[in-house]
Amino acid sequence: MSRISSFEVSRSTRASKVALVGWIVILGVLISVPFWAGRGDMRFLIEFAYYLTLAQMWNLLAGYAGLVSVGQQAFVGLGGYMLFAASVYFGIHPVIAIPIAGVLIALISIPTAFVVFRLRGAYFAIGTWVVAEVFRLLFAQISSLGGGSGMSIPAKIVKEIASGRTERDMLIYFTALVILVAGTAMVYLLMRSKYGLALTAIRDSEPASDSLGVNIFKTKLTIYVASAAVTGVVGALIFLQKLRISPDVAFSLQDWTAAVIFIVVIGGIGTIEGPIIGTLIYFGLRSLLSDYGSIYMIVLGCVAVVMMLWAPKGVWGLITQKFDLQLFPVNRRVTWK
Amino acid sequence: MTALLEVQNLHKSYGSLKVTEDISFSINRGEALGVIGPNGAGKSTLFNLIAGGIRPDSGTVLFNGLDVTNFHLHERSIKGIGRSFQIPHPFGGMTVFENLLVGASFSAKLKGQDAEALAIDVLDRTGLLEKANRPAGELTLLERKRLELAKALSTQPALLLLDEIAGGLTEHECHELVELINSLRKEGITLIWIEHIVHALVSVVDRLLVIDFGVKLDEGEPHAVMNNPKVQEIYMGISAE
Ligand SMILES: Nc1ncnc2c1ncn2[C@@H]1O[C@H](COP(=O)(O)OP(=O)(O)OP(=O)(O)O)[C@@H](O)[C@H]1O
Ligand SMILES: [Mg+2]
Numbered sequence: 001m002s003r004i005s006s007f008e009v010s011r012s013t014r015a016s017k018v019a020l021v022g023w024i025v026i027l028g029v030l031i032s033v034p035f036w037a038g039r040g041d042m043r044f045l046i047e048f049a050y051y052l053t054l055a056q057m058w059n060l061l062a063g064y065a066g067l068v069s070v071g072q073q074a075f076v077g078l079g080g081y082m083l084f085a086a087s088v089y090f091g092i093h094p095v096i097a098i099p100i101a102g103v104l105i106a107l108i109s110i111p112t113a114f115v116v117f118r119l120r121g122a123y124f125a126i127g128t129w130v131v132a133e134v135f136r137l138l139f140a141q142i143s144s145l146g147g148g149s150g151m152s153i154p155a156k157i158v159k160e161i162a163s164g165r166t167e168r169d170m171l172i173y174f175t176a177l178v179i180l181v182a183g184t185a186m187v188y189l190l191m192r193s194k195y196g197l198a199l200t201a202i203r204d205s206e207p208a209s210d211s212l213g214v215n216i217f218k219t220k221l222t223i224y225v226a227s228a229a230v231t232g233v234v235g236a237l238i239f240l241q242k243l244r245i246s247p248d249v250a251f252s253l254q255d256w257t258a259a260v261i262f263i264v265v266i267g268g269i270g271t272i273e274g275p276i277i278g279t280l281i282y283f284g285l286r287s288l289l290s291d292y293g294s295i296y297m298i299v300l301g302c303v304a305v306v307m308m309l310w311a312p313k314g315v316w317g318l319i320t321q322k323f324d325l326q327l328f329p330v331n332r333r334v335t336w337k
Numbered sequence: 338m339t340a341l342l343e344v345q346n347l348h349k350s351y352g353s354l355k356v357t358e359d360i361s362f363s364i365n366r367g368e369a370l371g372v373i374g375p376n377g378a379g380k381s382t383l384f385n386l387i388a389g390g391i392r393p394d395s396g397t398v399l400f401n402g403l404d405v406t407n408f409h410l411h412e413r414s415i416k417g418i419g420r421s422f423q424i425p426h427p428f429g430g431m432t433v434f435e436n437l438l439v440g441a442s443f444s445a446k447l448k449g450q451d452a453e454a455l456a457i458d459v460l461d462r463t464g465l466l467e468k469a470n471r472p473a474g475e476l477t478l479l480e481r482k483r484l485e486l487a488k489a490l491s492t493q494p495a496l497l498l499l500d501e502i503a504g505g506l507t508e509h510e511c512h513e514l515v516e517l518i519n520s521l522r523k524e525g526i527t528l529i530w531i532e533h534i535v536h537a538l539v540s541v542v543d544r545l546l547v548i549d550f551g552v553k554l555d556e557g558e559p560h561a562v563m564n565n566p567k568v569q570e571i572y573m574g575i576s577a578e
Contacts, residue, residue: 194442208426210410213444
């Protein structure tokens with residue numbers, strides 16, 4: 001009895017406190033990049049940031065909520081098209097259009113969820129892909145958005161984004177950084193909250209979580225909508241950088257979902273650290289194999305298969321097997337005073 | 338006195354197999370009811386019908402005067418029906434402490450330190466305090482059964498449904514369990530307990546309900562029920578164990 005009044009619940013470990021300092025240093029370096037790095041480096045980092053954010057969102061969906069979607073390109077494409085529609089037809093500044101796209105996509109994802117949530121497992125995956133295909137075909141029909149061949153943002157609007165090319169690059173870079181940090185923080189805070197508890201419980205046993213008061217449908221729907229919104233925001237960012245959109249690129253399964261699944265599976269599904277490591281590996285392999293054309297996809301596929309067989313928890317899983325490490329501490333530890 | 342739980346003419350079949358056939362009974366606040374019957378009689382099914390894991394083909398479940406027959410599992414849990422599973426369902430990827438935070442946060446709807454304090458209190462009462470930081474997936478079968486009881490208690494239930502939690506316990510552990518359940522009763526919990534270990538059951542409950550092939554065979558004061566020749570006939574094998 002005496003112990004009851006004198007307990008404490010903590011999450012941070014010494015390693016996670018060191019890691020926090022590390023993250024702050026990395027963030028500081030990233031903030032300074034536009035002031036010393038070249039254009040190419042910034043382009044690379046923008047791409048890195050949006051892939052990592054997409055990976056965090058797919059991991060939230062599949063790794064934490066068990067919703068294995070292969071249709072996240074639906075929201076990337078919608079985000080891109082909304083940015084184009086908002087800036088070209090409604091005169092909204094593209095950077096302002098990004099959060100607006102996020103809100104609209106959150107709303108669109110709700111009826112979508114009611115369709116795909118009727119399906120389970122593999123059928124859910126196929127259902128999400130079909131939904132994305134429907135959007136692709138739909139946007140190919142909208143001639144005011146360029147139909148099947150797509151459209152570019154008119155030069156006049158591009159000029160209005162920022163005062164010059166350097167300023168525009170800087171604006172897009174910082175937007176990407178904000179989206180990355182906010183997306184990752186969202187996953188981290190969600191997993192530390194009672195919703196994280198509910199998600200882990202649902203993953204381990206649906207009947208038990210249900211009988212402990214967890215509303216499984218509502219929890220999964222919340223995650224689906226949140227992940228769709230952020231994925232849409234990333235989509236808007238991607239096409240703000242590209243300045244050109246077409247249905248095949250916007251709703252590309254290979255670019256926006258297959259590559260992202262690779263990243264998460266390689267890095268370690270169901271962890272926040274995994275997608276970070278996976279993105280590093282993905283970009284590493286990509287630059288190593290960039291001269292070999294299509295062989296690059298074959299190598300990626302082989303690496304993924306080998307990892308799934310040998311290390312289903314990914315590289316981060318291999319690391320935590322050896323070291324008791326948490327860079328984003330989520331678990332609670334009870335200590336007695 | 339109004340009944341806390343009233344079950345009226347419940348029917349449930351799986352294909353041609355009638356698992357629950359016209360079962361009715363009620364239980365008052367603070368009462369304890371024991372449920373016995375041979376393997377496959379339909380006892381766990383009855384719990385699922387009460388807690389909301391499955392819907393009856395016909396019949397009604399009234400809880401606190403409210404018709405909850407079409408309520409979801411989580412809604413009934415929030416209303417105050419807590420249950421343990423016969424086959425433990427631990428959240429293997431969480432610590433034992435975190436397992437209890439789920440019910441404390443979502444069913445009992447406690448926040449922050451209140452939820453944590455409830456979790457610690459329940460761990461202490463169920464003898465799991467030492468295991469607080471262990472992943473639940475690493476627990477032994479007996480510890481998992483204890484965790485089932487603890488998780489049910491973490492919802493702060495008004496009605497507690499326990500499905501065979503005493504199997505495999507030593508005489509001493511069984512005695513501790515009976516003491517714990519009696520102390521819960523003193524706090525006002527209403528209890529329905531399925532158990533094959535009749536002597537433990539009889540030392541706790543006010544009444545016994547006997548189910549055989551989905552049908553209610555008898556209900557009443559424990560000793561009178563155990564002396565019913567029909568009950569003795571189907572139950573001999575088990576009570577002699
Ligand atoms: N989902 C299901 N589909 C088909 N039959 C089922 C299903 N669930 C239970 N049954 C059958 O219903 C009958 C009653 O099962 P139940 O689990 O309620 O029995 P029980 O009295 O709890 O038995 P035990 O003492 O072994 O726990 C059994 O014959 C079982 O095989
Ligand atoms: Mg049973």
